[in-house]
Amino acid sequence: MxxxxxxxxxxxxxxxxxxxxxxxxxxxxxxxxxxxxxxxxxxxxxxxxxxxxxxxxxxxxxxxxxxxxxxxxxxxxxxxxxxxxxxxxxxxxxxxxxxxxxxxxxxxxxxxxxxxxxxxxxxxxxxxxxxxxxxxxxxxxxxxxxxxxxxxxxxxxxxxxxxxxxxxxxxxxxxxxxxxxxxxxxxxxxxxxxxxxxxxxxxxxxxxxxxxxxxxxxxxxxxxxxxxxxxxxxxxxxxxxxxxxxxxxxxxxxxxxxxxxxxxxxxxxxxxxxxxxxxxxxxxxxxxxxxxxxxxxxxxxxxxxxxxxxxxxDENEYSEELRKQMRAEHDDAYNSGDPSKIREFLTKRMNRWQADSENKYMSGIMDKWKALAISRDAFLDLVRGYVTWNGLDLSKTTDLTGSGFVFRLPDGRYAVTAHGFMPEETATKHEHSDRVPYRQWADDGWCTITPGAVVDYNYIKSNIQQMETDESWFIQEICYDPYNATHFTQQLEAEGYERVEIRQGVQTLSEPTKFFRELVLKGLIVHDGSPLLTWCLSNAVEVKDNNDNIKLSKKNKDDSQRIDLIAAIMNAMVRAMVGDSRINLNEHIMSDDFSF
Incomplete structure (x- = not known):
């Protein structure tokens, strides 16, 4: 033309x-x-x-x-x-x-x-x-x-x-x-x-x-x-x-x-x-x-x-006044240095999507995480026969429970995957409160809906054993949040698994939490694209102490935006990132009494 x-x-x-x-x-x-x-x-x-x-x-x-x-x-x-x-x-x-x-x-x-x-x-x-x-x-x-x-x-x-x-x-x-x-x-x-x-x-x-x-x-x-x-x-x-x-x-x-x-x-x-x-x-x-x-x-x-x-x-009286107002809001936002004002200006006046205003752990880099996904079949082929650390976040028996796995690959990368478990009688309620499709995810193999009103931990044990049998994974350790998990992990220990209690203070969790994010930024992590794990990761809020130590949390204690699967992976990452240096780290973990 x-x-x-x-x-x-x-x-x-x-x-x-x-x-x-x-x-x-x-x-x-x-x-x-x-x-x-x-x-x-x-x-x-x-x-x-x-x-x-x-x-x-x-x-x-x-x-x-x-x-x-x-x-x-x-x-x-x-x-x-x-x-x-x-x-x-x-x-x-x-x-x-x-x-x-x-x-x-x-x-x-x-x-x-x-x-x-x-x-x-x-x-x-x-x-x-x-x-x-x-x-x-x-x-x-x-x-x-x-x-x-x-x-x-x-x-x-x-x-x-x-x-x-x-x-x-x-x-x-x-x-x-x-x-x-x-x-x-x-x-x-x-x-x-x-x-x-x-x-x-x-x-x-x-x-x-x-x-x-x-x-x-x-x-x-x-x-x-x-x-x-x-x-x-x-x-x-x-x-x-x-x-x-x-x-x-x-x-x-x-x-x-x-x-x-x-x-x-x-x-x-x-x-x-x-x-x-x-x-x-x-x-x-x-x-x-x-x-x-x-x-x-x-x-x-x-x-x-x-x-x-x-x-x-098109120049007219209205557009001239609008430009003046936009200029005033721009100057106010950037001269103040207030991130919330800058975010408001970019969102409302520039029409540019902004990261969630909460102190989100993965703010601005969720796209990098998603880009590191490979297909589930390719992931299983990649890690077949490898040593892995399992992490457990059992939380309440009526809520989502997470079991995560971390692998160290020969090329310096880490591979991670996680599986969720939720009781049948609360799944429908949580679909409405959490606004995510648990049943569809279960059909697709990303989580398991267990019978009854509470999570049946036998399904978690079966999942771990199935990964060992079907995929030839060698479980190095079961790394668990001690809340509500002692009896179950004792059962696992009786079956030959080595278990390590992971205290939930920032002195234990800060280094692996920062390390995980660095892996994402550097492209040194690979995952199987689980939408449930990605959802949990996107919900995680960063909590920081006065020494810049961090750990993950939900926005509020009773928030329906759950983080259980990424919490399980962090428990495993505590041990996976140090490899054979287990004795010294274990002493550090057991002495961790930091609390908020």
Missing amino acids: KNSSIDWQDVHPTNRYAAEIVMGMRPSCEMERLACQRHLDDLKRQATEGFPYVFDESRADRIFEWFERCCRHVRGPFSGELIELVPFQKFDLGAVFGWVHLDSGKRRFRKAFHMRARGNVKSTEMSGLALYGMCGDCVYPPGRPDLKRYEDSPEVECAAVDKGQAKRVWLDAMKMGENSPDISKRLRIKRTYIEHAKRGGWLRPLSKDTKNKDSGAPCLVIIDEYHAHQTSEIVDVSYSGFGKRLQSLMQIISTAGKDSENSPCKKEYDSLCKMMKGETDMQDSYFVMIREIEQEDDPHDETIWVKGSPILQ
Whole structure:
């Protein structure tokens, strides 16, 4: 596409914006360029075999006209004025609503994932979209607006992590509807409900506290600030209601958040980035637009701020004020040197994911850990016939119990693996409280669900013996946390195993805990990719004394974010890292009386 050959006035705004991004006429990040390139590529293959979709400009224009003729600002200096869409909004809205099936006219996209920084009119868009879902959404064959089909009883959900946030989105939509003569005559807007005057239905707030979340058949679901959701429950329940309408749509809109192993938004973000880069199959029904500053970008350089804040692309009164505010927050954060303020600026204003704000043991290096995984079969082949140290963390008999193994390899690397055990009667409860799939992990071989209400330690013994028999492992020592383990390890000792009590003070655990992290940083550790072990590792918080000795802990004593498997590995690492120097270390361990 040559710039000199284009009459830009004849190009639809959605297509024009995509071309300007791909040609470098507008600054952008990689993910935005990929989204725009996808749109241009799809234009070339529309209405072809295997891709039965077309870009219907009339459908894109319809959503533009809805905003610019019916919707008024409810916040800020433009409050009360009709909304004027800026170019990036015309691309996003035009693409989501303009792509339709060639024959039926139904929308192509069933899901849309939008990420951009704070201040980029997400709330305004959500309110206008919610009202469009109630009043204007319809189906018609491409180019035939005279054949519009509306659905009776439209259902629109404004979903958020809690009732207050969900209600805020709903209240903004209510105020926007009340302030518009075109919209207010179509809807009955009351203090507690919004419905269509002729077709019924509802526009309602939805959160984890809402009863009967799964009773609807939504036309449109708006998921607000998905980064704040601890689970994917709202997304999953809402999406399960699709299929009952002609063209249901879910709009997920968020800024970045904490790069947590348990964040459903971060998992979705990571998955979609892979899809857009071509590392996984493209989902034709999923629209993705991620705007962010990139890892190599300097957040002090104002010229790159536009990557996460596309509204800065076009100079106007609002963008000028936003830039001033961003500059003030930048200066305040970096001049203060406060890590929490810097993290807040990078997350909310730069739209860059940040490590969990807690003092996480593996903060910022979980990706390095994951990259060191090999397949389970390859791992077993690698360590077959080797000496290993076993570590046990038995904890409460009704909770997760961990058995870990540490190997020293001839090339200087260490290999680690761990297995979990949980009683049948508490597994379901812990799946809900811990928000992880223990039963699925058990099916996949990463843990064992034992019968009854408490962990049957015979299963742990059987697992250790099976590894010796099937994989030819030689168990050098059983290294155990003395809590709740004396009787069981005595049984193991009676069967010929050598057991070593590992005191749980920092004087014992600090050196192996630091050593383990160094191995990860240097790429000198290998593991079998256990999702249960990775989850435990991501949960571990670093506890430090006045002498910079450290050990691992959960965030809170009763926290459901468990660390048992990595705790078991650390017990084994105490002995594995010193090899044959067992007598001196044993004396050190037994004299360790440090406590907090």
